[in-house]
Amino acid sequence: MRLLRYTLRRLLLLIPVLLAALFVTFFLTRILPGNPLQRVISPYTSEERRAEMMREAYLDRPFYEQFLFYLRDLATGDMGTSYTTSQPVAKDLLERFPATLEVVFYAMVLAIVLGGLIGIVGALAKDTIPDHVGRIFAVLGVSLPVFWLGMMLLFVFFYEWRIAPAPMGRIPVAMSPPERLTGFFTIDALLTGEWEIFVAALRGLMLPVIAIAFTSLAPIARMTRSSMIDALESDYVRTATVLGLPRPLILFQHALKNAIVPVLTITAAVFGFSLGGQVLVEYVFSWPGLGLYAYNAILASDFPAIQGFILLATTVYVLIYLVVDVLSAMIDPRINY
Amino acid sequence: MAFGSQQVGTTGGRLPTGGNERFGDIWYALRRNPITLFGLFIVLTVIILGALAPIIAPYGPTEKNFAYTSVPPGTEGFLLGTDQFGHDILSRLLYGARLDMLIAISAVATSLVIGSFFGAIAAYVGGAVDEVTMRAMDVMQAFPRFIFAMGVAYALGPGLFTVIVATATLNIPGYARLMRSEILALKTSQFARAAVAVGNPAWRVLFVHLLPNSLGPILVMSTLQCGWAILEAAGLSFIGLGVPVPTAEWGVMINMGLQDFLAGHWWSYTFPGLAIAITVLGFNLLGDGLEDILDPRRK
Numbered sequence: 001m002r003l004l005r006y007t008l009r010r011l012l013l014l015i016p017v018l019l020a021a022l023f024v025t026f027f028l029t030r031i032l033p034g035n036p037l038q039r040v041i042s043p044y045t046s047e048e049r050r051a052e053m054m055r056e057a058y059l060d061r062p063f064y065e066q067f068l069f070y071l072r073d074l075a076t077g078d079m080g081t082s083y084t085t086s087q088p089v090a091k092d093l094l095e096r097f098p099a100t101l102e103v104v105f106y107a108m109v110l111a112i113v114l115g116g117l118i119g120i121v122g123a124l125a126k127d128t129i130p131d132h133v134g135r136i137f138a139v140l141g142v143s144l145p146v147f148w149l150g151m152m153l154l155f156v157f158f159y160e161w162r163i164a165p166a167p168m169g170r171i172p173v174a175m176s177p178p179e180r181l182t183g184f185f186t187i188d189a190l191l192t193g194e195w196e197i198f199v200a201a202l203r204g205l206m207l208p209v210i211a212i213a214f215t216s217l218a219p220i221a222r223m224t225r226s227s228m229i230d231a232l233e234s235d236y237v238r239t240a241t242v243l244g245l246p247r248p249l250i251l252f253q254h255a256l257k258n259a260i261v262p263v264l265t266i267t268a269a270v271f272g273f274s275l276g277g278q279v280l281v282e283y284v285f286s287w288p289g290l291g292l293y294a295y296n297a298i299l300a301s302d303f304p305a306i307q308g309f310i311l312l313a314t315t316v317y318v319l320i321y322l323v324v325d326v327l328s329a330m331i332d333p334r335i336n337y
Numbered sequence: 338m339a340f341g342s343q344q345v346g347t348t349g350g351r352l353p354t355g356g357n358e359r360f361g362d363i364w365y366a367l368r369r370n371p372i373t374l375f376g377l378f379i380v381l382t383v384i385i386l387g388a389l390a391p392i393i394a395p396y397g398p399t400e401k402n403f404a405y406t407s408v409p410p411g412t413e414g415f416l417l418g419t420d421q422f423g424h425d426i427l428s429r430l431l432y433g434a435r436l437d438m439l440i441a442i443s444a445v446a447t448s449l450v451i452g453s454f455f456g457a458i459a460a461y462v463g464g465a466v467d468e469v470t471m472r473a474m475d476v477m478q479a480f481p482r483f484i485f486a487m488g489v490a491y492a493l494g495p496g497l498f499t500v501i502v503a504t505a506t507l508n509i510p511g512y513a514r515l516m517r518s519e520i521l522a523l524k525t526s527q528f529a530r531a532a533v534a535v536g537n538p539a540w541r542v543l544f545v546h547l548l549p550n551s552l553g554p555i556l557v558m559s560t561l562q563c564g565w566a567i568l569e570a571a572g573l574s575f576i577g578l579g580v581p582v583p584t585a586e587w588g589v590m591i592n593m594g595l596q597d598f599l600a601g602h603w604w605s606y607t608f609p610g611l612a613i614a615i616t617v618l619g620f621n622l623l624g625d626g627l628e629d630i631l632d633p634r635r636k
Contacts, residue, residue: 016472017475017476017479018479020472020476020479021476021479021480024476024480025488028488028489028492029488031492032488032491032492139618139621139622139625140614140618142621143564143614143615143617143618143621144610144613144614144617145568145571145572145575145588145591145610145613145614145617147572147575147591148591148606148609148610148613148614149610151591151594151595151598151606151610152607152610154598155598155603155607159598159599159601272481273482275481276480276481276482276483276484277481277482277483279483279484279487279576280483280572280575280576283575283576291484294484294487295487295576298484298487298488298491299491306488309484310480310484313480313481313484314479314480314481317479317481318479
């Protein structure tokens with residue numbers, strides 16, 4: 001019950017943060033150079049038609065009025081129409097969000113497995129060769145520019161060895177995407193029994209997932225290691241050892257469970273960070289996700305698209321942290337909320 | 338633990354010592370820590386190579402050799418090869434070291450000064466000032482990092498100044514938060530109260546007594562941030578929002594290398610990426626090592 005109240009209070013606190021982020025976005029986009037309607041207006045559009053279009057998009061009003069109009073439309077679920085794709089922004093975002101989420105999701109799974117493994121081995125074999133190798137591997141990953149790693153992987157696996165597909169999106173152009181159920185191509189293909197698409201989707205995911213996982217596993221490995229060391233040196237683990245409980249039980253039931261909260265928090269931070277940093281990976285792999293959408297929207301001064309993207313991204317961001325806080329409170333009763 | 342906890346609560350576990358003494362300690366610990374020392378070596382080497390670029394580079398940063406376009410590494414006179422315009426890769430790497438270090442250090446210094454200033458004021462004044470400042474930082478951090486930098490960079494237009502401002506803006510909240518927690522911990526310590534008691538004005542207590550004592554964590558963070566700044570600046574240039582083509586900057590070089598990709602000329606983008614990786618690795622090793630050294634629990 002208390003947890004529920006806490007969650008509700010946190011959800012209410014989100015609203016001012018989101019409003020403020022939206023306001024800042026409005027302000028920043030209005031100082032971007034270039035006319036946002038440039039791409040929609042053809043050279044043959046008459047002067048009157050142009051003025052009319054500006055009026056329809058409220059672009060002739062001062063920016064705080066535009067902001068109020070935007071909020072009014074938003075309340076009815078209308079995020080405006082993109083100037084570049086001429087589609088409702090909400091539809092664009094909904095189409096592209098799963099593409100980004102699918103890559104980042106698999107990358108996080110890989111990063112947690114590898115980073116967790118490095119961390120646990122490092123904690124159990126502190127200051128030995130495997131510990132040092134793991135730490136060097138992790139710090140090397142975090143030092144690489146993710147876009148460059150993507151290019152190097154492409155050079156080796158696509159250009160030289162021809163194992164990976166061309167960086168042209170999620171599945172080969174000749175293939176039609178699976179029926180949309182979750183938006184994850186791998187899952188949708190499995191659910192509809194389309195083996196060929198499933199394999200193609202996995203092949204497409206392979207390189208971007210490796211690039212993101214390798215460059216983001218360091219914080220997870222480091223946090224797992226240090227909180228495992230703390231847990232292993234704790235009184236309750238010592239007690240369990242003295243009581244003669246089997247070693248695997250001590251490691252997984254007592255140590256790991258108590259070490260998991262900080263790892264969870266850092267994983268959420270890494271997840272949020274990867275979602276934002278996706279744009280560079282999507283640029284290299286021509287991945288039709290949110291990052292590339294935001295990039296194109298910024299270059300075209302596509303105000304509704306930028307605003308919609310920021311609204312979605314900040315919401316996801318803040319929600320991730322909320323979920324982590326609630327989960328931590330559920331796992332660890334010592335946490336005061 | 339009972340009698341120790343009071344001290345931990347008041348000074349954050351650190352006893353205030355004179356600045357010189359603490360940096361003497363760092364140097365002593367550094368000498369016995371080969372990995373950290375290696376990081377320092379990398380960073381200093383890159384700085385020196387960058388500084389000496391005009392003297393040691395065989396060609397100018399944007400000098401084109403039309404007779405030698407896209408020659409592979411090891412060609413006579415072009416140790417690391419040339420790109421499709423006949424730019425010597427080695428020369429551009431050296432000039433790039435100069436530029437990327439300049440970007441990283443100015444960006445980090447800018448965010449350090451601005452962020453620490455807001456954080457220190459928020460913590461020292463407290464109340465509404467604290468609340469407003471920190472909520473503003475929350476909003477800044479609610480944005481996806483890189484997208485925020487892209488927006489700032491696009492609004493300012495491509496250029497060196499843009500990259501520095503965009504990269505610096507990202508890190509302001511981090512410094513504000515760190516400095517705030519440091520000052521909050523130090524504010525109630527014995528030496529701070531003593532400084533107030535002997536009649537120092539508030540600004541003097543803050544800038545002369547509290548700030549110098551929170552330099553350790555700031556130093557660690559700044560070292561790590563230099564690495565991030567290089568990655569972020571290169572990322573901005575890579576997608577064409579940072580330093581314009583054909584400046585000798587590592588991100589720009591990788592961007593230009595994209596056009597060499599299908600021709601299989603791997604050297605035009607591999608070497609600048611390696612340069613970034615090695616430099617950032619240096620900052621990360623140095624920062625991680627300093628963190629271990631400055632954290633009293635790990636001594």
